Amino acid sequence: MKSSRFVMAVACLLGLSSAAFAQKQGGTLRVTHRDNPPSASIWEEATISTDMPFMSVFNNLVVFDPKSPVDRLDRVVPELATSWAWSDNDTTLTFNLRHGVTWHDGKPFTSADVKCTWDMVTGVTPGKLRKNPRKTWWFNIKDIVTDGDDKVIFHLKDPQPSIMAMFAGGFSPVYPCHVPANEMRTHPIGTGPFMFESFKQNESIRLVRNPHYWKKGQPYLDAIEFTIIPNRSTMMLAMATGKFDLTFSGELTPELTKTLQAQVPQIQCVMQPTGTQGNLLVNREKPPFDNPLIRKAMGLALDRKAFSDILSRGVFQPGGANMPPPEGFWGWSKEFMETVPGYSADVEKSREQARQIMKSLGYGPDNPLKVTVSTRNIPSYRDATVIFIDHLKTIYIQGEMEPLDAAVWYARLARKDFTVGMNVQGTGIDDPDVQFFENYLCGSQRNYTSYCNADLEKLFHQQSRMKDIDARRKLVWEIDKRLQEDGARPVMYHEKDGTCWWPRVHGLEMAANSIYNHWRFDTVWLDQ
Amino acid sequence: MLQYLLRRLMLMTLTLFGVSIAIFLLLRIAPGNIADILFDSAGMVDPVEKQEMIRQLGLDLPLWAQYVHWMSGLFHGDFGYSYVSEKPVLEEVLPRIPITARLAGLALTFAVCTGVPFGVISAVRQNSWIDYLLRVFSLVALSMPAFWLGLLVLMAFVNWAGILPIYDENPKTWTAAALMYLVPAMTVGSRSSALIMRLTRSSMLETLRQDYVRTARSKGLSEIAVTFVHALRNAVLPVITTIGIETAFLFGGLVVTETVYNIPGVARFLVEAIRWRDYPMVQNLVMFIAVVVVTVNLIVDMAYSFVDPRIRLRS
Numbered sequence: 001m002k003s004s005r006f007v008m009a010v011a012c013l014l015g016l017s018s019a020a021f022a023q024k025q026g027g028t029l030r031v032t033h034r035d036n037p038p039s040a041s042i043w044e045e046a047t048i049s050t051d052m053p054f055m056s057v058f059n060n061l062v063v064f065d066p067k068s069p070v071d072r073l074d075r076v077v078p079e080l081a082t083s084w085a086w087s088d089n090d091t092t093l094t095f096n097l098r099h100g101v102t103w104h105d106g107k108p109f110t111s112a113d114v115k116c117t118w119d120m121v122t123g124v125t126p127g128k129l130r131k132n133p134r135k136t137w138w139f140n141i142k143d144i145v146t147d148g149d150d151k152v153i154f155h156l157k158d159p160q161p162s163i164m165a166m167f168a169g170g171f172s173p174v175y176p177c178h179v180p181a182n183e184m185r186t187h188p189i190g191t192g193p194f195m196f197e198s199f200k201q202n203e204s205i206r207l208v209r210n211p212h213y214w215k216k217g218q219p220y221l222d223a224i225e226f227t228i229i230p231n232r233s234t235m236m237l238a239m240a241t242g243k244f245d246l247t248f249s250g251e252l253t254p255e256l257t258k259t260l261q262a263q264v265p266q267i268q269c270v271m272q273p274t275g276t277q278g279n280l281l282v283n284r285e286k287p288p289f290d291n292p293l294i295r296k297a298m299g300l301a302l303d304r305k306a307f308s309d310i311l312s313r314g315v316f317q318p319g320g321a322n323m324p325p326p327e328g329f330w331g332w333s334k335e336f337m338e339t340v341p342g343y344s345a346d347v348e349k350s351r352e353q354a355r356q357i358m359k360s361l362g363y364g365p366d367n368p369l370k371v372t373v374s375t376r377n378i379p380s381y382r383d384a385t386v387i388f389i390d391h392l393k394t395i396y397i398q399g400e401m402e403p404l405d406a407a408v409w410y411a412r413l414a415r416k417d418f419t420v421g422m423n424v425q426g427t428g429i430d431d432p433d434v435q436f437f438e439n440y441l442c443g444s445q446r447n448y449t450s451y452c453n454a455d456l457e458k459l460f461h462q463q464s465r466m467k468d469i470d471a472r473r474k475l476v477w478e479i480d481k482r483l484q485e486d487g488a489r490p491v492m493y494h495e496k497d498g499t500c501w502w503p504r505v506h507g508l509e510m511a512a513n514s515i516y517n518h519w520r521f522d523t524v525w526l527d528q
Numbered sequence: 529m530l531q532y533l534l535r536r537l538m539l540m541t542l543t544l545f546g547v548s549i550a551i552f553l554l555l556r557i558a559p560g561n562i563a564d565i566l567f568d569s570a571g572m573v574d575p576v577e578k579q580e581m582i583r584q585l586g587l588d589l590p591l592w593a594q595y596v597h598w599m600s601g602l603f604h605g606d607f608g609y610s611y612v613s614e615k616p617v618l619e620e621v622l623p624r625i626p627i628t629a630r631l632a633g634l635a636l637t638f639a640v641c642t643g644v645p646f647g648v649i650s651a652v653r654q655n656s657w658i659d660y661l662l663r664v665f666s667l668v669a670l671s672m673p674a675f676w677l678g679l680l681v682l683m684a685f686v687n688w689a690g691i692l693p694i695y696d697e698n699p700k701t702w703t704a705a706a707l708m709y710l711v712p713a714m715t716v717g718s719r720s721s722a723l724i725m726r727l728t729r730s731s732m733l734e735t736l737r738q739d740y741v742r743t744a745r746s747k748g749l750s751e752i753a754v755t756f757v758h759a760l761r762n763a764v765l766p767v768i769t770t771i772g773i774e775t776a777f778l779f780g781g782l783v784v785t786e787t788v789y790n791i792p793g794v795a796r797f798l799v800e801a802i803r804w805r806d807y808p809m810v811q812n813l814v815m816f817i818a819v820v821v822v823t824v825n826l827i828v829d830m831a832y833s834f835v836d837p838r839i840r841l842r843s
Contacts, residue, residue: 036800038566038612046571130581133570186614201613201620202800203792204697229790233679234694238790241692406568407560407805414573425571445572 023220023507027526030244032235033226034251036202039185042173043121046133046426048274048515051170052249053205053226055519056219057104058173058190061095061114062164064517066509071430071517072329073161073469076168080109080191090159090467091142097150101214103176104195111146116177118144118154128181134428136437136444137166140464159465162433169429170517193219193522202228213522220507220525232256240264245505245526249515250274250497254315257498269500271315273327274515275428278307278384278492281413281421281449288369289419293357295487296341298420300354301395303347307387307493316493318343320480321439323430324494327513330432330476331494340481342490354395368398374412375422377403384492385422413448423448424495428516432476436460440488451488504528529833536829540822547818548811552595555807561587562611562805585611598811608808612801617812621794625816627695628786628793632778634713639720640771644764646721647728652755654733662725669722674781678715678788685711695791708789716785720774727770731763738762765836772828776821 037050042058045051061081064071078084081095101109119125122138140163142155156163166172175181179189188196193215194207205226209219227244229235236256238244240263250272252260257269282289282298289295304318317324320340324331337343342350363369373389375381382403389399399420404412412418425446427434437460438444442452459479466472484490499515501508507523563581567573582588586597601608607617650662669677685693691707699705735741736759744758745751782795794813801809 036612044570131567131570131572131577132574133572182614199613200792201610202797227790231787231790234682234788234790237682237686237692238694241686241690243692243694405560406803407558407564410568410571410573411560411564414567414575445574 023525025220026222028223028225029221031226031246032244032248033228034248035230036228040188040199041185042171044129044131048249051516052519054188055170056192056194056521057188057196058192060172062168064168066518069512071511071514073165076164080174091156093154095152101191102212103191104189107178109191110149111152113177114152114174115144115146117175161467162431165429165431171428194224219522224521236260246501247499249499252498254312260500266503267500269498271496271498272515273323273513274495274497276424276426276495278424280490281423283416283419284449286419297354297357297395299342299487299490300350301391302342302492303391304492310387311383315496319494320484320491321435322432322480328430330473332477336477340484351394358396363396368396370398371420372402373399373420373422374402374404374418376409377405380424381422388422430513433464449489456482536826543822544818551811551814555810565804607812610809611806612804617808624792624794624797628795630709631713634709635717635778638714638717639724643721643724644728647725648732650729651732666722666725669718674716674784675788678785681715694789712785712789716781724767724770728767731766732759735759735763768828768831772825775824
């Protein structure tokens with residue numbers, strides 16, 4: 001059933017891109033936006049709020065093939081690089097760059113810009129970025145060398161095939177060397193199909209066509225206008241009345257997607273994994289949670305189907321750290337998942353096991369373990385926390401929710417000032433390197449639970465070096481299983497949400513396994 | 529009269545000083561700061577980067593130094609830079625003020641233009657069907673939260689007229705331009721209108737029983753002259769006070785209405801700025817609103833003395 005749904009989704013996505021024959025020039029694409037982006041600098045943010053509106057200002061060295069409905073390592077195609085080559089020992093990656101590309105301010109794009117960008121994000125030239133959330137992605141880069149204006153060479157410490165996926169992600173644009181980082185936050189300059197025109201705080205973002213875009217004849221649109229509408233009800237009404245052409249990516253919950261389609265049957269929608277997962281954070285330094293048995297019991301108490309049913313009417317999917325199939329490439333198969341403790345369909349059996357553990361530690365119905373469950377004070381976090389607390393009750397743990405303002409949440413996580421937390425977090429690319437190194441590596445900034453397993457870390461690096469995709473996937477499954485068994489950060493669900501558009505919008509190229517990488521808008525046109 | 533005005537101006541200055549201290553301290557007492565929030569969007573916190581950001585924004589300075597820095601800037605016309613957009617505060621705020629002012633003005637006009645006449649009618653026709661009807665309407669308007677009423681109105685427009693009167697920077701028709709202000713103004717003004725109506729009604733009922741009204745009637749004056757010249761003029765004093773207070777309260781309603789109707793005004797912007805802990809933006813906006821509110825109150829006080837000469841003579 002799920003496979004057939006996936007096939008239908010892929011067919012739908014393919015249908016979107018195959019409509020590229022009688023493209024019409026002109027028009028303004030009107031898109032809703034959910035909130036005020038913190039800045040326009042993609043490198044400094046880790047949110048779709050920045051990525052979607054500003055991705056079309058830039059180009060990457062390479063991208064995931066826009067025509068492919070799935071973002072995969074073997075579906076990477078050139079963009080600002082015309083070709084690339086690996087050295088024999090797979091530690092040198094050479095990009096040949098496109099001639100004649102100019103920045104929006106007229107200056108030529110050269111290899112120096114590429115070097116500048118990655119020197120900045122790897123910290124070789126520190127202090128340029130105010131925040132650098134994806135520094136860990138590039139841990140393997142030893143140095144970057146330019147060879148003339150049209151060639152750039154990345155020397156890696158170890159072979160890492162996945163680095164191509166990271167280069168291809170929407171969060172990895174090439175920045176101009178000559179524009180200061182602070183200016184990129186307010187007035188970004190790129191080589192992309194659209195040029196920045198205005199960013200009015202809490203109001204709108206407007207991009208206009210780049211007449212000198214290196215892809216001749218593209219883009220088709222004259223402009224793209226994102227209107228910030230924080231109120232979902234207003235956004236739904238505005239979309240239904242045709243004031244907008246496209247909703248913000250993944251902004252509609254499964255329920256809202258159904259409602260909108262029921263109200264306006266001609267509106268087209270697609271449900272995609274948002275790359276976000278709900279997971280459980282347990283501070284392993286705070287007693288009694290320093291005891292691995294309690295963490296194990298908590299993992300066994302989770303009923304993942306209940307999360308999915310209650311939060312999304314069965315649309316959210318269970319899985320480990322990596323996005324589950326059919327959309328995700330690296331996630332466990334259903335059969336494998338059944339072998340992971342706590343993922344069995346027989347939830348009651350797992351809970352009985354958990355209760356035995358709790359009893360052995362002295363807890364019971366008359367002596368429950370009291371715990372504060374911290375979470376962000378927004379619905380997607382709170383709702384899951386309520387369900388989680390309900391699950392804990394079944395194993396003699398009495399939880400109390402502590403909703404925290406956004407200003408406090410990450411500061412508390414960084415200080416490890418929490419006992420148990422319910423977290424929703426996203427990753428931009430469906431790739432194990434991104435997932436493992438960002439969230440589970442000893443000392444990583446996003447490793448909120450300070451999980452550190454030297455043996456597993458060796459396996460992280462081992463899978464990262466592997467070229468054989470099937471063999472790598474098998475190892476990734478095992479690593480993911482170990483992470484869940486260790487209670488590193490038990491995953492409750494993987495989210496899927498909807499994006500909708502009017503039939504007049506053509507040429508949207510979206511992937512089934514990411515909402516972050518396909519917002520160049522250069523193939524989009526309006527039939528009006 | 530001049531002495532009275534001077535005294536009021538001095539009080540105004542003291543009030544504004546108090547507001548500046550209060551908003552400055554309240555913002556710092558609230559947990560978290562802009563650095564925390566900016567890292568929230570990055571999903572991580574790098575202590576070194578965060579410390580550097582705090583230093584750059586001057587948030588590591590002692591509180592008194594931050595306050596003095598803000599105040600000296602204010603007196604020199606330097607309102608600072610927004611922490612989020614990194615643009616001058618004035619550049620961010622100025623284009624939004626006319627939008628909110630227009631909306632607030634229209635809402636207040638609507639409230640007064642409907643509240644006072646309906647209050648008078650309700651009082652004059654006490655216990656008639658129209659009185660009952662208006663009282664029911666006023667109770668409904670008072671009880672309905674602005675966000676709910678706003679959504680209902682939007683849905684009604686969508687369902688019945690097929691249009692959505694939300695804000696549009698470049699409205700295509702004049703009706704669209706009118707609707708995008710009038711509908712939210714009526715929504716936000718409905719509560720004030722109901723309050724003014726009820727107050728006018730009770731005040732009028734009391735006045736209509738006074739001896740001087742009976743005298744006016746016995747003089748043979750027309751009912752219109754009795755009601756509007758003799759009764760209303762005396763009944764309107766508490767209504768004017770309410771209008772002054774409602775101006776301040778209106779801002780609370782505007783926050784919700786600007787959100788529901790997606791109007792890029794000052795009220796919604798202020799809430800967002802508070803959420804981001806954008807201190808320069810919040811501090812200066814609150815000061816601006818405080819100036820508006822105390823000025824309106826001053827105008828109201830001045831209006832008393834014109835409506836009721838006894839106040840003028842007493843002072």
